[in-house]
Amino acid sequence: MLYREAGQFKTSYRADQRIFPILQDRVVVGALLLVAFVAVPLWGSEYLVSALLIPWLILSLATLGLNILTGYAGQFSLGTAGFMAVGAFAAYGFQLRTPAVPLLLAFVLSGVCAAGVGAVFGLPSLRIKGMYLAVATLASQFFIEWLLTRVGWFTNYSSSGVINAQPMVIAGLAINTPPRRYLLVLAVVATLALAAKNLVRGRAGRAWMAVRDMDVAAEVIGIPMLRTKLSAFAVSSFYCGVAGALWVFAHVGSVDPQAFDLTRSLQVLTMVIIGGLGSVLGSFLGAGFIVLLPLFLPSVLSAVFGTALRPGLLPNIESFIFGALIIFFLIVEPQGLARLWQVTKEKLRLWPFPH
Amino acid sequence: MGHPRQKVGEVLLEVSGVSLSFGGVKALHQVSFQARERELCAIIGPNGAGKSSLLNIVNGVYQPSAGTISFAGVQRKSMSPREAALGGIARTFQNIALFKGMSVLDNIMTGRDAKMHSSLLAQALYWGPAQREEMEHRCHVEKLIDFLQIEHVRKTPVGRLPYGLQKRVELARALAAEPRLLLLDEPMAGMNVEEKQDMCRFILDVNDEFGTTILLIEHDMAVVMDLADRVVVLDYGRKIADGTPEEVRRNPEVIAAYLGVPTEADREAVAEGAG
Numbered sequence: 062m063l064y065r066e067a068g069q070f071k072t073s074y075r076a077d078q079r080i081f082p083i084l085q086d087r088v089v090v091g092a093l094l095l096v097a098f099v100a101v102p103l104w105g106s107e108y109l110v111s112a113l114l115i116p117w118l119i120l121s122l123a124t125l126g127l128n129i130l131t132g133y134a135g136q137f138s139l140g141t142a143g144f145m146a147v148g149a150f151a152a153y154g155f156q157l158r159t160p161a162v163p164l165l166l167a168f169v170l171s172g173v174c175a176a177g178v179g180a181v182f183g184l185p186s187l188r189i190k191g192m193y194l195a196v197a198t199l200a201s202q203f204f205i206e207w208l209l210t211r212v213g214w215f216t217n218y219s220s221s222g223v224i225n226a227q228p229m230v231i232a233g234l235a236i237n238t239p240p241r242r243y244l245l246v247l248a249v250v251a252t253l254a255l256a257a258k259n260l261v262r263g264r265a266g267r268a269w270m271a272v273r274d275m276d277v278a279a280e281v282i283g284i285p286m287l288r289t290k291l292s293a294f295a296v297s298s299f300y301c302g303v304a305g306a307l308w309v310f311a312h313v314g315s316v317d318p319q320a321f322d323l324t325r326s327l328q329v330l331t332m333v334i335i336g337g338l339g340s341v342l343g344s345f346l347g348a349g350f351i352v353l354l355p356l357f358l359p360s361v362l363s364a365v366f367g368t369a370l371r372p373g374l375l376p377n378i379e380s381f382i383f384g385a386l387i388i389f390f391l392i393v394e395p396q397g398l399a400r401l402w403q404v405t406k407e408k409l410r411l412w413p414f415p416h
Numbered sequence: 417m418g419h420p421r422q423k424v425g426e427v428l429l430e431v432s433g434v435s436l437s438f439g440g441v442k443a444l445h446q447v448s449f450q451a452r453e454r455e456l457c458a459i460i461g462p463n464g465a466g467k468s469s470l471l472n473i474v475n476g477v478y479q480p481s482a483g484t485i486s487f488a489g490v491q492r493k494s495m496s497p498r499e500a501a502l503g504g505i506a507r508t509f510q511n512i513a514l515f516k517g518m519s520v521l522d523n524i525m526t527g528r529d530a531k532m533h534s535s536l537l538a539q540a541l542y543w544g545p546a547q548r549e550e551m552e553h554r555c556h557v558e559k560l561i562d563f564l565q566i567e568h569v570r571k572t573p574v575g576r577l578p579y580g581l582q583k584r585v586e587l588a589r590a591l592a593a594e595p596r597l598l599l600l601d602e603p604m605a606g607m608n609v610e611e612k613q614d615m616c617r618f619i620l621d622v623n624d625e626f627g628t629t630i631l632l633i634e635h636d637m638a639v640v641m642d643l644a645d646r647v648v649v650l651d652y653g654r655k656i657a658d659g660t661p662e663e664v665r666r667n668p669e670v671i672a673a674y675l676g677v678p679t680e681a682d683r684e685a686v687a688e689g690a691g
Contacts, residue, residue: 074554075547259542263550264534267518267526274515281475281513282593283501283530292536339517 064410080258097247102240110239111312117352118243118250119307124332125257125344126300131330132338133261134293135273136186137194140179140201141301142325146318147175147205148302149224149309150215156227157217164231164310168249172303178205179298180291187287202323209318216317225315242311249307253300258341260296269293270339335390337397346398350390355383424645425453428629429474429597434483436469436653443469445653446483451597451646456623456630458640461650462673467633468510470650471599474631475507476500488596502530506595508586510602510633516575520566520585521557523574527592528553560588563625564618580611587618591626598622600632604639612636616643641665649673 069084071077081087101110127141151171155162162170182201186194209215209222216224229236229245236245260266268289271279280286309316328351336347358379370378394401429451436444444466451457459467472478474485479494486492487503495503506527515523532553538546561570564584569577574585583603590598603619604612616639622628634640640647641661649657649664651673657664664670678686 074551074558078550078554256540260536260540263539263542263546264525264529264532265536265539267522268529270518270522271515271526271529274517275513277477278509278513278515279526281477281497281501281507282527282589283498284526285498296536 063412064406066410078262080255080262094251097251098244102244105240105243107239110243113353113356115239115243115246115312117349118246119304119312120329120332120352121345121348122250122253122307123301123304123329124336124348125254125341126297126304127329128333128336128338128340128344129257129261129269129300130293130297131333132340132343133266133273134269134290134297136183136290136293137191138198138294138297139195139323139326139330140182140198140205141329142321142323143182143202143205144175144179144298144301145305145308145325146209146321147178147298148172148305149316149321150209150318151175151302152306152310153217153224153226154215164229164236165249168303168306168310171306172299175302175305176295176299179301180295183291183294186290186294199323202326206318206322222317222319223315224309224317226310229310236311246307246311249303253303254341254345257300261341265292265296273339331387335387335397337399340397340399342402343397343399346402350398354386355379358382423454423627427451428453428455428488429631430486431470431474432484432486434470434473434480434485436466436473436478436480442653444473444480444650447650447653447655448483449648449655449658451629451631453629454623454627455645456619456632456643457646457648458632458634458644459648459650460634460637460640464652465650466653467650468601469653471507471601471631471633474500474597475505475599501593504593504596505599506590506593506597507599508583508590508601508603510605512579512582512586514574514582514586514589517573519571519573520577520588521554521561521570523585524557524560524588524592525553527589528557530593557588557592560591563591563621564588580607580614583607583611583615584618587615587622591622591628594626595628597629597631600630600634602633602635604634604636612639619643 064083064085066083069082071082076082081090101114105114123141123145126144127138130136130138148171151174152167155167155170156164159167178201182198185197189197213219216222229242231245234241236242261269268279268284271282271284272286272289272293276286279289305321313320332347332351333344334347335350336345337343359375362375362378362382390398394404427450431450432448434444434447435442447466447470449457459470461467469478473480474487476495476497476499484491484493487500487505490503515526518526532549534546534549538544561567564587566581566584566588569581574582577585587600587603600619604615607615619630619632620643623630632640632644644661646659647657647661647664648655649667649670651669656669656673657667659667
């Protein structure tokens with residue numbers, strides 16, 4: 062009933078290929094954007110904006126990047142954090158050495174750097190597949206971390222290896238308060254999410270999915286294997302690179318290369334799997350699940366148990382419940398939260414009527 | 417089926433002296449044949465005769481160990497599947513090779529990939545030329561969807577479709593590339609009688625309406641004799657007959673390959689039975 066499509070006729074292919082062909086979706090998304098762009102910056106608390114929304118959005122962007130590579134093009138990668146590091150240190154380098162380059166352009170360029178590095182480390186994908194490829198991409202993770210630690214030029218010879226992000230200024234406006242940083246992150250993430258959706262619903266996305274589903278048939282159709290796989294690596298790394306740059310500049314402010322270690326890669330991979338492989342929406346849901354749940358769990362737990370438990374026990378119980386929830390969701394819906402949402406939508410077409 | 421048969425034109429595909437071995441196994445030995453423009457040519461033979469290997473050589477999946485292939489006047493010893501596709505050769509597979517996670521529409525649109533040119537950035541913006549290109553190709557694909565009568569499932573993921581429809585989607589995907597030569601590897605395997613009749617009709621229509629040359633592997637003799645203009649018979653990797661369905665049907669070697677050559681013991685058994 063809520064999702065009734067009856068009466069919504071499409072009279073052109075253009076209307077049929079919109080991102081949100083159903084009116085209800087357009088209304089909901091419009092409302093969400095309004096809340097995100099207007100209500101949150103105006104009335105959101107500093108905690109909500111800086112501690113929840115900014116990291117969630119940035120990690121969503123990295124998840125989206127990995128999802129393009131793994132979910133759409135079917136190429137496993139454990140090098141996500143490495144590509145984020147490339148973006149972060151490239152953005153720092155551009156701001157440091159070419160101050161004339163505007164901030165947003167520096168972000169784009171740092172994404173391009175990451176894309177180049179990603180394409181190079183994507184070369185093994187032409188010969189090896191699946192788990193073996195994942196192991197090969199581990200090389201990029203370790204190599205990039207090592208390079209950024211060892212070669213002083215990248216960190217501007219800082220003795221501790223830590224880089225401090227320069228103050229952000231866009232067209233004379235200092236981006237120094239949480240709402241401003243949040244708006245910057247939101248705008249970048251929204252733009253890139255739209256671009257990702259455009260890519261995956263068009264020719265590039267079809268070629269990626271064809272390679273994922275049956276590479277022999279894809280080749281026989283005339284899809285170039287080299288270009289398709291490398292473009293997936295490049296686009297994916299671009300997203301990760303921009304996410305890395307935002308992470309330093311809009312979230313933490315200062316990092317060392319170890320902030321982008323294998324744990325971060327695995328975290329992003331978990332987000333992709335929980336959210337749903339091959340779904341733009343799933344990337345946001347998966348990142349939300351992993352980022353927001355650990356923040357809500359303590360308050361829920363202390364509300365339930367009160368002071369009955371020793372304080373040291375609480376963090377352990379949290380990890381317990383967190384792990385159990387991940388397993389639970391994977392059993393209930395192996396295709397992730399995005400699929401869960403899709404099923405709900407299909408049910409809502411009829412609900413509350415039985416037929 | 418009462419088709420006008422004066423349709424056949426110049427030689428489009430010429431396979432000459434092609435051999436292929438896998439280790440010690442000789443899959444094909446000195447096979448030569450021609451397919452002419454707009455011809456519907458069937459390749460038949462018992463299991464393991466090398467029919468699929470021959471198709472795989474024609475569209476570049478396998479490289480022959482000897483012999484040449486000339487397509488549309490260009491002779492070559494080997495080529496990649498992609499070069500074959502760009503040259504105008506499309507195919508379907510014996511075991512359906514659709515992209516399971518994609519919708520029917522997306523699967524068929526993939527067939528037009530080689531004809532699309534917008535850059536990655538233009539696609540990301542989905543504006544102007546990229547969008548127009550997408551719509552133009554969608555129009556073409558919709559005509560095929562209409563032609564093959566699969567309108568009702570265009571948004572369904574192909575994995576959920578019944579077998580017969582999946583075969584039809586695969587045909588549509590191959591046709592989307594507007595091929596000059598269409599290779600069909602057992603398009604009717606595992607189908608019931610009605611599905612077979614539908615598929616026969618579609619194959620004839622493709623041949624008629626688009627003037628596509630078709631190279632077809634099929635086991636159902638009734639189908640082959642009805643559809644094909646010419647039949648090539650393979651047995652143990654060698655060509656044993658080549659001609660019109662009538663000629664092939666009467667060829668003693670073909671009969672022997674399909675029914676076996678009677679041995680002394682068989683004759684005695686027959687004599688005893690008669691006595």
